[in-house]
Amino acid sequence: MLMGSPTVVLVFHRLAMLTIYMVMQPIRGEEVSVSWLCYKGEIYNYKQLQKHFGFEYQTLVDGEVILHLYNKGEIEQTASMLDGVFAFILLDTLNRKVLLARDMYGVRPMFKVLTDDGFLAVCSEAKGLVNLKHSTSLSPKVEPFPPGHYELFDLKPNGKVASMELVKYHSFKDEPMHASYDSLEILPSGFDLETVKSNIRLLFENAVRKRLMAHRRIGCLLSGGLDSSLVAAVLLKLIKENSILYPLQTFAIGMEDSPDLKAARKVASHIGSEHHEVIFNSEEGIQAVDEVIFSLETYDITTVRASVGMYLVSKYIRKKTDSVVIFSGEGSDELTQGYIYFHKAPSPAEAAEDSERLLKELYMFDVLRADRTTAAHGLEMRVPFLDHRFTAYYLSLPAELRVPKNGIEKHLLRESFQDTDLLPKDILWRPKEAFSDGLTSIKKSWFTILQEHIENQVDDIMLEKAAEKFPFNPPKTKEGYFYRQIFEKYYPGHATWLTHYWMPRWIKATDPSARTLKHYKSDNKE
Template sequence: MCGITGIFDTRGQRTVDRVVLHRMNESQFHRGPDEGGLHIEPGVGLGHRRLSIIDLTTGQQPLYNEDQSVCVVFNGEIYNYQELIPELQALGHIFHTRSDTEVIVHAWEAWGEQCVERFRGMFAFALWDRNRETLFLARDRLGVKPLFYALLDDGTFLFGSELKSLLAHGGLKRDIDPCAVEEYFALGYVAEPRSIFKQAKKLSPAHSLLLRRGQPMAAPREYWDVRFTLDNRTNETDASEELRLRLEESIRLRMISEVPLGAFLSGGVDSSAVVAMMAGLTEAPVNTCSIGFSDPAFNESEFAKMVANRYHTNHHLDMVESDDFDLIDTLARLYDEPYADSSAIPTYRVCQLARKHVTVALSGDGGDESFGGYRRYRLHMMEERMRSALPLKLRRPIFGTLGKIYPKADWAPRFFRAKTTFEGMAHTSVEGYFHSVSILRAPMRKQLYSASFKDSLGGYDAMEVFKYHAARSGTDDPLALIQYLDLKTYLVGDINTKVDRASMAHSLEVREPLMDHTLVEWLASLPSSIKIRGQEGKYLLKKAMEPRLPDDVLYRPKMGFAVPLARWFRGPLKNRVREALLGSTLADTGMFNRDYLEHLISAHDSGARDYSSPIWTLLMFEAFLRNVLHTPTPESPKVAH
């Protein structure tokens, strides 16, 4: 796991300033504290920060082919590199290292742009081919590793693992994209391919980008997509056995390491399944790390301990006080753009704990999306059955009216909280799902924004993100459709972003066996009925793991990695919320309706409404403005020539 960055003159061979490239590279020091390297030639500069995991002695980057005409900087892991080496050697390529990085340069020489289709892993890399005068960038299929880029007005192309490396260049305009702000307040993150800045973009998952000197920049090319065929007619017994075999293979590949390795263990189904499978693949005890909370309503540590005891792991538990909210500014600086998932706090803490004991940790991320684990999936399926009973032309006026007049009863038992359901029923399936996952739903965003900011949006609605992906999903199965939407949006923009930044802040590599693309493809071939059965989510995974995990872990209610926001904002953070939301930082943007900000605060303080998620979203936006937007480009550090 590393950090990459670079500069490319798309128009010619202007000299790359070593001091500037070094500054960009060092801005990501936390991603790779072991070594740093630069490659500079006319019109091109590549930078790399290394966290040594495989081939500790000869895996330094930038790394070259035999005649040094091809150079690569790489972040991630190619898990099938040991299979590819003999195939490339048979084609005449000579290897000088034992690293997965060298596979990339020779695969490029052998297969060109199609090389990415041969890689199994998590990766973001940039490759310079001097003979072809070509810069090639690529990102892994599920967006585990990040890659930002920008084309400046003078034809300079910048890229980096984190947005901070582009900002460190000094030439990137810090003009905020209004459409990105709209996406953020709807979703809690800025969806690919946008970034918070107009001039910068994210390379979308499963895309590559080819730039040739002297030619206009082409659009990114998609090289993979998951297809929910649902046509695999296997039975439950055979599917359970095959799932165990596929999990075992995926986990075995991700246990290749020359440094200490372990796993996160939350006590949930996904991480417990990963630990159980790891324990069967090694004679040595597995290192496991858990976070416990002093507030029992958020504490899963007893279930993690249950699994740790069963498999005799070296278990490490850190208790975190429920008022662990001092990370707000730290998180804003880590994420570089607004990011509103409050579970970033415990994720940061568990990565901090894990790094004391291991350099690589396996996680259970991606399981909810592929196995059908989210509670919102079951609610959506229920709504879909209701939608199918009435055509949209009848539903829209009936349920639209009910949604408007029914009170928002956050305080009431869940059975009586029908407002959201009524609102969702007035929409199409895609609109209804977007509505259900939005932090601030459309009516709230309309009240939040100032008149001038609404004008700057030009009618843009974050719903367009979901509509775009839905049109490309290739399925009308209700569950498969929303799984596809989550794989393209929430998994990438929220989950993977959270884990990448939190782990790399502590120089920890996190690997993702449940996001192996071959596993995801196989799961997408299975019928939805084997993923959700009645009210039981992750049905197949739970059945497959029954021989290896206790029912108390498999069949308890899902808890999640949550923090007590509502209590914070009525207690220890009450004054901070008021200062942040009503202070000059947000006011000076001209984006927000102050009257509505005051309503959010007063209604939450009184207990009439639970506005904790919208308030946290605003709090993190204000922190972004102070810690990123208004922070000058850092001074250049001393650089060795």
């Protein structure tokens, strides 16, 4: 849908999740001033805000609450009051203001172009802006809008803008403002272990519950690892409690004999989901890499490598099923120190510091992967581990409680669900695996398949001259060089979208694979 003037145009393509009724964007608000909203996301507390402030909604769209909060005069607090994931642009035609905002973890993407003469363009994907032509620049600089920020602009009579301020509206370590409108009661723990574990269970279940908000069928990715298995188990429990009539569909992907398929099958049988297995071969995986990089808009090694399976399973879900809202376990590794390299942390304090760093950078890595691989096929990802209240509580716990224990990462999270029957015990305590090992056959990993293919695509001389050809973030491996070439084919000159490669800390590494870590013990190794 398009709303425009000689100087302002808003265009939106809608994938309806909350309501199937035809409520198109931009949404118009007229309480105080005439304002228009385009947004992508879900606002889970829109009904609580309506009740608290007495808003009268004109539509059934959850995002309408953004207009009401803005028109109430809460510019500074509009974004921080929202419990959800979002990226939006709000145009206030009466006061000649433009407001941009993005959710705390950047679960929903947003990019912008702002030229020196005040031309502003915003899009949910960079590919919508890279070929933009402007009178002062044939190729304006495209930048990701920072998560957890809002930016306010003055709109001049000629349609140009002047930025007034870019503001970080909330820290994810703080108790979110919207928690005051939530009836959930958290027991004061004083960090008593049993109370902490009870609070973790309560908050996580509530994180899943609020994300049931949808009028489209809900499904769940299921790798058989701890994170996706917990999400699937709690999700199915709540679906039964809410008397939702359709069975939960779970989806696993892998090559023949992959450990993930076996583990996911066991979880699905335990919880009673309608389970789907997607089998792919090495040729299909290699062929998908080009499409994956185009969809991701990145050349990060581990992100591309891990996205192929998610891209292919999303393609299957869209073509073969009617599930559209897809739950997944992204965010847990960053929050609960699940990466194997955390065993190398010099101290609990440094481990906690790195956990927060990973959360701040999620929008460039795992969250980007989750959103783009699903959205490429018209699906919507929901990530309960990144619930604001859950993450704020978990990060408030003493650093000593959150580190790996007895050689097992995510020990506190596992221990919190130890006395429940949500999952089989061997799944609850299943060791962390390198993604490429869990996904592929015990005979040959995805990591090995990629290296063998790329060896024929990138020679030693090309790699030696990589820094000359790619002075920013020069690739240090043939795999990195291969991905960078594909990225530059689609997005030349935009390498700065990725500030750095994802790499494990506290070791000298040129490859992000867990296989490079001495602590790593794969189920696939003899």
